[in-house]
Amino acid sequence: MTDLLNGKVAIVTGGSKGIGFGIAERFTNEGATVIICSRTESDLSEASDNIGCDSYQLDVSDSNKIRSMVEWFTEKYGKLDILVNNAGLIRPGRINDVTEEDWDLQLNVNLKGPYLMSSNFLPHMNKGGSILNIASTVGLRAMKGAVAYCASKGGVVNLTKAMALDLAGKIRVNCICPAVVDTPMVDERVQSGHISRRILEKVQPIGRMGKPAEIASMALHLCGPEADWTTGSIITVDGGQTAA
Numbered sequence: 001m002t003d004l005l006n007g008k009v010a011i012v013t014g015g016s017k018g019i020g021f022g023i024a025e026r027f028t029n030e031g032a033t034v035i036i037c038s039r040t041e042s043d044l045s046e047a048s049d050n051i052g053c054d055s056y057q058l059d060v061s062d063s064n065k066i067r068s069m070v071e072w073f074t075e076k077y078g079k080l081d082i083l084v085n086n087a088g089l090i091r092p093g094r095i096n097d098v099t100e101e102d103w104d105l106q107l108n109v110n111l112k113g114p115y116l117m118s119s120n121f122l123p124h125m126n127k128g129g130s131i132l133n134i135a136s137t138v139g140l141r142a143m144k145g146a147v148a149y150c151a152s153k154g155g156v157v158n159l160t161k162a163m164a165l166d167l168a169g170k171i172r173v174n175c176i177c178p179a180v181v182d183t184p185m186v187d188e189r190v191q192s193g194h195i196s197r198r199i200l201e202k203v204q205p206i207g208r209m210g211k212p213a214e215i216a217s218m219a220l221h222l223c224g225p226e227a228d229w230t231t232g233s234i235i236t237v238d239g240g241q242t243a244a
Contacts, residue, residue: 004224006031009077013060013117014087016043018183019134022212023084023219025051030220035073037087060087060113066120073124080125082223085114085156086134090149090185092194103148110152114159118173125171130223133160133175134215137238140177145194153177157234164232172231174222179203179238181210204239 010027014020015036024036024047034053038044041057048055056069073080088110091102114133125131138146139153160175167173180186180200186209190197201208218237221227236242 003031004220004226005082008032008081009035009079010082010084010223011035011037011073011080011117011121012084012086013037013058013113014134015055015084016040016047018185019178019181019212019215020084020086021047021051022216023086024053026213026216026220027082027223028053030224032082033077035077037069060085060117061108063116063120066116070120070124073121078124080121081129082132083117083121083125083130084132084134084219084223085117087113088134088152090146090189092145092149092189092192093147094145095147098148106148106152107155110149111155111159114156118163122167122171127170128228129171130227131163131167131171131173132219132223133173135160135175135177135234137177137179137236137241140234140236140242160234161232168231172222172227174227174230174233174235176215176218176222177234177236177238177242178210178215179236179241181212181215183212204241205244206239208239210237210239 010032012020012024015024016038024034028034028051036055037058039059044055093102133156135156136153138150139157142150164173180203189195
C-alpha cells in the first residue's frame with residue numbers, strides 16, 4: 001500500500017458489507033481513519049473488528065439520526081476529509097406492481113440518504129475534501145423490473161453533477177457506477193429466486209461479476225490526491241456493460 005490517505009478521516013455508509021466494506025478496508029490500509037455506518041449493529045461490530053476501524057449505527061434516511069452522528073463525529077474527530085455515500089438497497093418491482101412502500105424505501109435510502117449525509121456533514125468538511133457517491137449502471141441505462149431502484153440511482157448520478165457545481169473549488173464530488181458486483185446484495189437477489197448467478201455474470205461482456213476490491217481501487221483514486229482536478233465525473237466500473 002502507498003499511504004495515499006495518510007492522516008485523512010473518512011466516513012463510509014453501508015460499510016459493513018460488500019462494496020462499502022471493500023472501500024473502508026482499502027482506505028484504512030492506505031492510512032485513513034475510517035468510520036463505517038450501517039443500520040445493523042451486529043454487522044457493524046464484526047466489520048469494524050475485521051477492518052480495524054470505528055463504527056456508528058445509522059439509518060441514512062433519518063435526518064435526526066444523522067444530526068446526532070454529526071455531533072458525535074465532530075466531538076470525537078473534528079473535521080471530515082472524505083464522505084462515501086454507499087448505503088443502498090434494491091426491492092424489485094415494475095411500474096405496474098411496485099408498492100408505494102418499496103418506492104419510498106429505495107428513494108429514501110438510495111437518493112435522500114446521500115443528500116442528507118452530504119448536506120449535514122458539509123459544514124464539517126475540510127476544504128479540498130471529497131464526496132463520493134456510489135450509484136449504478138442502471139442510473140445510466142435502465143433495466144426491467146426495478147423501476148424505483150433505477151429512478152433512485154439515476155437521481156444519484158445527477159445529484160453528483162449538481163453538487164459538484166455547487167461546491168466547485170471547495171469540495172470535489174464524483175460518482176462510481178458499478179455494474180453487478182459480487183456482494184451480499186447479489187446473494188439476496190439470487191436466493192429470492194428473482195435471478196440466477198449465471199445471468200448476473202453474463203450481463204458484463206467481460207464474463208463475470210466485479211469484486212468489491214475493484215470498486216475500492218477506483219474509490220481510492222477519486223478520493224485521493226491524484227484526482228485533485230476531477231469533480232462532477234461519473235465513472236463506470238462495469239466489465240464493459242455500458243459499452244454495448
